[in-house]
Amino acid sequence: xxxxxxxxxxxxxxxxxxxVEHIFGYPGGAVLPIYDELKxxxxxxxxxxxxxxxxxxxxxxxxxxxxxxxxxxxTSGPGATNxxxxxxxxxxxxxxxxxxxxxxPTHLIGTDAFQECDTTGITRPCTKHNWLVKNIxxxxxxxxxxxxxxxxxxxxxxxxxxxxxxxxxxxxYFKPSKKxxxxxxxxxxxQKDIDQLIELxxxxxxxxxxxxxxVINSGPxxxxxxxxxxxxxxxxxxxxxxxxxxxxxxxxxxxxxxGMHGTYEANNAMHDCDLLINIGARFDDRxxxxxxxxxxxxxxxxxxxxxxxxxxxxxxxxxxxxxVVDVISSTTKTLKKKNLNLVKSxxxxxxxxxxxxxxxxxxxxxxxxxSDKIIKPQYAVERLYELTKKQDTFITTEVGQHQMWAAQHYxxxxxxxxxTSGGLGTMGYGLPAAIGVQVAxxxxxxxxxxxxxxxxxxxxxxxxxVQYNLPIKVFILNNQYMGMVRQWQELLHEKNYSExxxxxxxxxxxxxxxxxCVGICAKEPxxxxxxxxxxxxxxxxxxxxxxxxxxxxxxxxxxxxxxxNQMLLGPNDQEANKISGKGKALV
Amino acid sequence: xxxxxxxxxxxxxxxxxxTHIIVVWVDNEASVLSRVVGLFSGRxxxxxxxxxxxxxxxxxxxxxxxVTTGTPQVIxxxxxxxxxxxxxxxxxxxxxDDKNVIFREMALLKIVANPIxxxxxxxxxxxxxxxxxxxxxxxxxxxxxxxxxxxxNMIKNLKPLGLVSASxxxxxxxxxxxxxxx
Numbered sequence: 001x002x003x004x005x006x007x008x009x010x011x012x013x014x015x016x017x018x019x020v021e022h023i024f025g026y027p028g029g030a031v032l033p034i035y036d037e038l039k040x041x042x043x044x045x046x047x048x049x050x051x052x053x054x055x056x057x058x059x060x061x062x063x064x065x066x067x068x069x070x071x072x073x074x075t076s077g078p079g080a081t082n083x084x085x086x087x088x089x090x091x092x093x094x095x096x097x098x099x100x101x102x103x104x105p106t107h108l109i110g111t112d113a114f115q116e117c118d119t120t121g122i123t124r125p126c127t128k129h130n131w132l133v134k135n136i137x138x139x140x141x142x143x144x145x146x147x148x149x150x151x152x153x154x155x156x157x158x159x160x161x162x163x164x165x166x167x168x169x170x171x172x173y174f175k176p177s178k179k180x181x182x183x184x185x186x187x188x189x190x191q192k193d194i195d196q197l198i199e200l201x202x203x204x205x206x207x208x209x210x211x212x213x214x215v216i217n218s219g220p221x222x223x224x225x226x227x228x229x230x231x232x233x234x235x236x237x238x239x240x241x242x243x244x245x246x247x248x249x250x251x252x253x254x255x256x257x258x259g260m261h262g263t264y265e266a267n268n269a270m271h272d273c274d275l276l277i278n279i280g281a282r283f284d285d286r287x288x289x290x291x292x293x294x295x296x297x298x299x300x301x302x303x304x305x306x307x308x309x310x311x312x313x314x315x316x317x318x319x320x321x322x323x324v325v326d327v328i329s330s331t332t333k334t335l336k337k338k339n340l341n342l343v344k345s346x347x348x349x350x351x352x353x354x355x356x357x358x359x360x361x362x363x364x365x366x367x368x369x370x371s372d373k374i375i376k377p378q379y380a381v382e383r384l385y386e387l388t389k390k391q392d393t394f395i396t397t398e399v400g401q402h403q404m405w406a407a408q409h410y411x412x413x414x415x416x417x418x419x420t421s422g423g424l425g426t427m428g429y430g431l432p433a434a435i436g437v438q439v440a441x442x443x444x445x446x447x448x449x450x451x452x453x454x455x456x457x458x459x460x461x462x463x464x465x466v467q468y469n470l471p472i473k474v475f476i477l478n479n480q481y482m483g484m485v486r487q488w489q490e491l492l493h494e495k496n497y498s499e500x501x502x503x504x505x506x507x508x509x510x511x512x513x514x515x516x517c518v519g520i521c522a523k524e525p526x527x528x529x530x531x532x533x534x535x536x537x538x539x540x541x542x543x544x545x546x547x548x549x550x551x552x553x554x555x556x557x558x559x560x561x562x563x564x565n566q567m568l569l570g571p572n573d574q575e576a577n578k579i580s581g582k583g584k585a586l587v
Numbered sequence: 588x589x590x591x592x593x594x595x596x597x598x599x600x601x602x603x604x605x606t607h608i609i610v611v612w613v614d615n616e617a618s619v620l621s622r623v624v625g626l627f628s629g630r631x632x633x634x635x636x637x638x639x640x641x642x643x644x645x646x647x648x649x650x651x652x653x654v655t656t657g658t659p660q661v662i663x664x665x666x667x668x669x670x671x672x673x674x675x676x677x678x679x680x681x682x683x684d685d686k687n688v689i690f691r692e693m694a695l696l697k698i699v700a701n702p703i704x705x706x707x708x709x710x711x712x713x714x715x716x717x718x719x720x721x722x723x724x725x726x727x728x729x730x731x732x733x734x735x736x737x738x739x740n741m742i743k744n745l746k747p748l749g750l751v752s753a754s755x756x757x758x759x760x761x762x763x764x765x766x767x768x769x
Contacts, residue, residue, distance in 0.1 A: 124622060153671075311660065
């Protein structure tokens with residue numbers, strides 16, 4: 001007779017077999033049996049958050065910085081509904097999460113019992129799959145399947161809803177099966193697809209790589225292979241917000257981020273290219289701008305692990321469905337085998353293209369008007385980058401202007417170092433995500449570049465950082481406005497700053513002290529470096545209140561409904577254009 | 588052109604809208620139907636008709652037949668999304684005018700009228716395999732099988748003959764010849 005285990009024990013046995021080391025959660029009535037079992041499993045550390053949304057984002061930060069799935073444990077009802085934002089966020093940005101939620105006992109389901117909600121119903125559209133465990137005998141299989149679904153193909157969140165009586169019930173446990181299931185078939189491309197890609201590459205005069213989060217999700221090997229491919233071909237490369245770090249941000253072939261707040265050179269190159277190679281990106285609407293006029297002259301290639309991404313937004317000429325690692329390594333192998341020395345044969349062909357790109361680069365679209373009286377937010381990010389680039393730094397962000405400035409001015413050299421909410425755009429993401437990153441990398445420097453509005457959305461999680469001695473740094477670019485909202489209101493709603501100013505902000509230094517961490521405030525450019533150094537050298541959680549220019553806008557930008565080649569440039573350029581009178585047409 | 592005040596782009600030209608019949612083989616389990624239907628409702632698309640029943644008890648398989656309308660891009664997206672669902676085994680997609688596929692719907696029609704009208708009603712139905720399932724002096728329940736628009740017509744024609752209630756299944760589909768879908 002094999003040993004029988006309770007549902008709660010099975011949850012942990014499964015987590016152990018899946019090599020889970022950390023879970024993020026918050027207890028409550030319907031998960032108490034699982035929490036009771038926690039003490040018997042010393043290899044699994046539980047991080048107690050202050051709000052379930054924080055648990056979800058922390059698990060996301062953990063997952064994105066390690067490549068391993070993040071695990072969340074919440075109770076029924078409000079516990080589950082609070083985690084919905086994080087699940088949706090993970091779904092949009094393809095982050096592997098396994099969320100285990102308690103549920104009221106089976107016989108009470110559907111009776112409006114205390115802390116009951118239809119968790120699987122609510123989370124169905126924001127998970128890859130979810131399960132309501134109604135029979136204890138299904139639990140081991142479902143738990144293993146949950147990890148498999150979350151981590152295979154295009155990763156994403158899953159949820160396992162376990163009623164309280166199932167947590168007490170007993171059954172046999174079995175380990176995850178080794179055999180490959182259907183889910184693991186990820187590559188559906190043939191050699192002829194690769195040959196076709198190489199054919200297109202050898203013909204192209206104005207090629208560009210457009211890479212996204214899929215490269216990061218494919219693992220560190222994908223980034224290495226991407227670097228090799230880019231250097232082998234000599235093609236320019238641009239990246240989406242989520243793809244930053246897959247290719248070194250300070251490399252000469254890198255044109256910077258593209259899209260709404262991307263660089264002038266990246267967006268113009270996307271518009272004028274004759275071959276666009278999308279690797280692991282999804283033609284998001286912040287990237288494409290006006291879809292009818294998106295890259296009108298190019299042949300388009302789309303490499304993605306998810307067949308449903310192909311032709312979803314933009315019709316492509318060649319689709320290659322597969323894992324980025326495998327597609328790039330096939331491509332490089334074939335390139336080398338055919339001895340098509342693209343670098344030599346193409347260098348001539350694409351040299352005009354590079355000349356054109358250099359012309360665009362001369363616009364210096366990320367430049368801004370500096371000041372010695374007031375801290376410019378871009379300057380703050382630049383200084384943060386300069387003072388932290390020597391060490392392996394992990395950056396998370398909230399959502400808004402500060403996020404775009406971070407993406408523009410902080411240069412990433414390695415994958416998994418940049419955690420930001422791109423798809424869903426969740427304010428309040430960065431602080432809990434930083435906690436998750438720091439849990440996974442206790443010795444590394446983790447900075448949440450934040451705005452003062454976003455940070456208040458999940459401020460409570462600083463208490464979690466203090467409890468577990470997680471020395472995260474919250475670097476707030478404080479302009480007292482919801483900056484991105486204010487910017488849109490300035491540009492599109494005749495400066496009617498409706499409800500975008502926060503009149504009663506806390507004193508962040510005192511707030512830090514109240515939470516038991518360190519508060520630092522910088523108001524002038526000349527004290528910034530010293531204060532940033534102080535922050536880096538503090539081995540405790542820090543809230544850094546950086547007072548920045550309230551009127552600064554994030555440029556360049558593609559105004560809504562405009563194509564890539566009609567960018568709105570910053571004040572330097574607008575000033576120059578005012579004189580010649582050309583600029584008006586752009587606004 | 589007026590300046591757009593939106594942070595989003597304005598909609599551009601739409602493709603041609605066609606009627607499609609989508610057949611989905613799924614594990615017969617709780618919530619599977621809402622997963623499938625959710626892909627339509629989540630995109631704001633209406634389902635014209637839906638037929639679902641278990642077809643293989645041993646393998647626990649159900650077959651869902653969905654009739655819907657959409658642009659080619661939307662239909663392709665729905666089919667690809669359906670294939671990604673964990674309990675979905677296979678998906679087939681046909682245009683309504685596909686000559687290789689047979690589509691049928693069944694309807695139960697209740698007519699309350701005098702015997703002359705009932706006789707006329709039965710006669711009207713004669714091309715659509717009518718079966719009388721119940722008959723009294725004042726009423727009849729007729730089962731017919733036909734295409735959707737034929738049933739639409741029948742309902743229109745039977746109204747003056749005393750049709751009081753109509754109950755219809757969604758369309759089900761099968762390929763012609765020896766080929767099978769799955």
